[in-house]
Amino acid sequence: MAKDNPKWGCVHILGELLKLGQVVFATAIRKLLRRNRIGPAPWRSRLSWKAFLRAQASAIVLTDFLSVDTVLLKRLYVLLHMELATRRVIWFAVTDRPDATWVSQ
Known part of the structure; x- marks a missing residue:
């Protein structure tokens, strides 16, 4: 019971x-x-954390900031927004010189 x-x-x-x-x-x-x-x-x-995320996944958008090293030994910075449920990228931006205005867009 x-x-x-x-x-x-x-x-x-x-x-x-x-x-x-x-x-x-x-x-x-x-x-x-x-x-x-x-x-x-x-x-x-x-509710467990896993169950909470599963229930709310369709409404959660995650933001990630990462760096990528190119073949020419140049570092690029990527800012992206992704839907958690579908893992679909909604928006992204790439630059080699991140600043406050680029991040706040």
């Missing part, structure tokens, strides 16, 4: 078991959850 309903704590599980006609103490439920390494309800109901 705890894995299927992450917001349910010991008391809620106890209530559901009583509805089914099962008499169990809350301490027994707590021990059983601990033995199976199932944390308290507030921790189980929190």
Whole structure:
């Protein structure tokens, strides 16, 4: 029950078991959850970072600033914006001399 309903704590599980006609103490439920390494309800109901990113990926745009060394031993600087969900580059700019106006565009 705890894995299927992450917001349910010991008391809620106890209530559901009583509805089914099962008499169990809350301490027994707590021990059983601990033995199976199932944390308290507030921790189980929190969204993991991976799940959060997966849910919000369509709305997240990332910015990256990188340098590229060319064959002619010249360094170019790249600033790009990319959609996280599709990994599609939305916008980019390249220069050999980055300054404040170039970065703030």
